[in-house]
Amino acid sequence: MSNISNYKDYLNSHKVRFLDELFELLRIPSVSADSKYKQDVQRAADFVKSKLEAAGVEKVEICETQKHPIVYGEKVVDTSLPTILVYGHYDVQPADPLELWESPPFEPTIRDNRIHARGSCDDKGQFYMHVKAFETLNACGSLPCNVKFMIEGEEEIGSANLASFVKENADKLASDIILISDTSMISMEHPSITAGLKGLCYMEVEVTGPKRDLHSGTYGGAVANPVNVLCDIIARLKDEHQRITIPGFYDKVVELSEDERKKIAEAPFNLEKYKEALDVEDVMGEAGYSTVERTGIRPTLDVNGIWGGYIGEGAKTVLPSKAYAKISMRLVPDQSSKEIEKLFTDYFISLAPKGVKVKVSPHHGGEPVVTPIDSLAFKAAEEAFLEGWGKKPIPTRDGGSIPIVALFDKVLKTKSILMGFGLDKDAIHSPNESYGIDNFYKGIETIILFHKHFARIMKK
Numbered sequence: 001m002s003n004i005s006n007y008k009d010y011l012n013s014h015k016v017r018f019l020d021e022l023f024e025l026l027r028i029p030s031v032s033a034d035s036k037y038k039q040d041v042q043r044a045a046d047f048v049k050s051k052l053e054a055a056g057v058e059k060v061e062i063c064e065t066q067k068h069p070i071v072y073g074e075k076v077v078d079t080s081l082p083t084i085l086v087y088g089h090y091d092v093q094p095a096d097p098l099e100l101w102e103s104p105p106f107e108p109t110i111r112d113n114r115i116h117a118r119g120s121c122d123d124k125g126q127f128y129m130h131v132k133a134f135e136t137l138n139a140c141g142s143l144p145c146n147v148k149f150m151i152e153g154e155e156e157i158g159s160a161n162l163a164s165f166v167k168e169n170a171d172k173l174a175s176d177i178i179l180i181s182d183t184s185m186i187s188m189e190h191p192s193i194t195a196g197l198k199g200l201c202y203m204e205v206e207v208t209g210p211k212r213d214l215h216s217g218t219y220g221g222a223v224a225n226p227v228n229v230l231c232d233i234i235a236r237l238k239d240e241h242q243r244i245t246i247p248g249f250y251d252k253v254v255e256l257s258e259d260e261r262k263k264i265a266e267a268p269f270n271l272e273k274y275k276e277a278l279d280v281e282d283v284m285g286e287a288g289y290s291t292v293e294r295t296g297i298r299p300t301l302d303v304n305g306i307w308g309g310y311i312g313e314g315a316k317t318v319l320p321s322k323a324y325a326k327i328s329m330r331l332v333p334d335q336s337s338k339e340i341e342k343l344f345t346d347y348f349i350s351l352a353p354k355g356v357k358v359k360v361s362p363h364h365g366g367e368p369v370v371t372p373i374d375s376l377a378f379k380a381a382e383e384a385f386l387e388g389w390g391k392k393p394i395p396t397r398d399g400g401s402i403p404i405v406a407l408f409d410k411v412l413k414t415k416s417i418l419m420g421f422g423l424d425k426d427a428i429h430s431p432n433e434s435y436g437i438d439n440f441y442k443g444i445e446t447i448i449l450f451h452k453h454f455a456r457i458m459k460k
């Protein structure tokens with residue numbers, strides 16, 4: 001292996017440009033969910049391609065799909081070296097509600113040493129660290145591993161086309177480890193590595209009462225009001241202990257051992273600070289589990305949106321004809337999104353009174369995943385943090401989902417390392433999303449160190 005100790009000089013002399021480039025990427029509103037931004041999503045893919053090429057990645061291609069393209073590229077230095085496949089996504093969530101942004105979502109602005117922009121953390125700022133880590137290693141003539149890049153444009157809408165791409169290109173995507181920065185860590189003082197992600201089952205329900213809106217005086221109290229009914233059904237999806245009441249919902253849930261739970265409880269977590277940061281008097285969740293367990297290892301059910309009836313200015317006395325809700329369930333091993341979809345649908349329909357019709361339909365889903373913490377790759381990640389942060393990273397389980405990770409496991413038979421550098425305060429998916437400039441630079445360095453240690457450990 002060549003000498004990579006001079007990477008620090010390279011980083012230092014190019015760090016301003018690295019940030020400028022990220023800003024350029026953040027200015028492209030690559031919102032995958034909204035067809036209005038189709039051209040911008042394409043532009044972001046083109047940008048990624050050109051930057052991968054400029055960094056020295058070879059065979060870079062834009063792989064068109066039925067929706068948004070996947071950018072793929074690789075540099076195979078020596079087939080006897082280990083190979084790292086980097087996965088990330090250049091698409092972002094919609095920016096609304098726009099009025100809550102302190103600076104425009106697609107005009108990156110630095111405040112408090114943080115980059116404020118949609119996608120700054122999720123995931124442009126994070127995957128771009130890998131492009132710059134690669135550039136640095138390559139420029140210093142010291143790539144210790146072969147590297148492949150697969151950056152997609154549909155993560156925020158379920159990665160449907162990536163799934164088929166992965167199945168069709170399994171040989172091309174072969175690697176020893178998949179490296180992903182699209183998660184968060186506990187804090188700058190307590191770096192952590194995500195060792196588990198939740199699965200997702202996202203449903204939409206429609207409740208229809210009378211065939212038209214009715215006068216709420218003339219008809220009120222005499223026919224089923226779909227908004228009332230919907231609220232009632234939703235309320236019955238959990239009991240007073242915040243346990244989900246869907247029959248069979250917990251059947252496949254893997255209960256953790258006392259030992260595992262003790263480990264989880266050792267990770268630093270300050271409930272008072274947590275409440276303060278969210279401005280809530282108290283937390284709420286499944287009885288018998290801590291907040292960290294509720295978000296990390298227990299399945300959950302939440303209404304993400306609910307609407308129906310009159311919501312304009314003033315009061316309109318109307319008994320609405322229809323009511324709707326979007327409901328997500330976050331899943332843990334060994335729940336299956338398809339099975340939960342069926343259990344939810346059957347139960348929801350069973351709770352509806354005769355006076356309404358209900359329609360239950362699924363949006364995207366994904367399976368939960370747990371990644372090993374005793375592998376050589378995890379060891380390499382630990383060493384990278386030890387060298388870069390002076391601390392051993394704490395393994396955690398996240399409540400978020402990156403459904404493609406379970407598919408990597410199943411189809412490519414390859415494990416992932418979820419080395420994310422985000423923080424809770426980054427407010428991903430929210431107005432004023434941000435990413436620490438220090439996280440960006442430290443992330444690049446840690447990734448470089450991972451390459452170094454992974455090559456070393458794999459050689460033994």
Ligand code: BES
Nearest residue numbers: 122155156157158182183184398400401
């Ligand atoms: N990067 C997130 C997932 C994430 C965030 C994992 C924080 C762990 C910690 C990803 O972009 C995301 O938002 N995923 C979606 C699921 C997807 C199917 C829309 C999610 O978790 O809601």
Ligand code: MN
Nearest residue numbers: 122123155182
């Ligand atoms: Mn993401």
Ligand code: MN
Nearest residue numbers: 093122156428
């Ligand atoms: Mn996201």
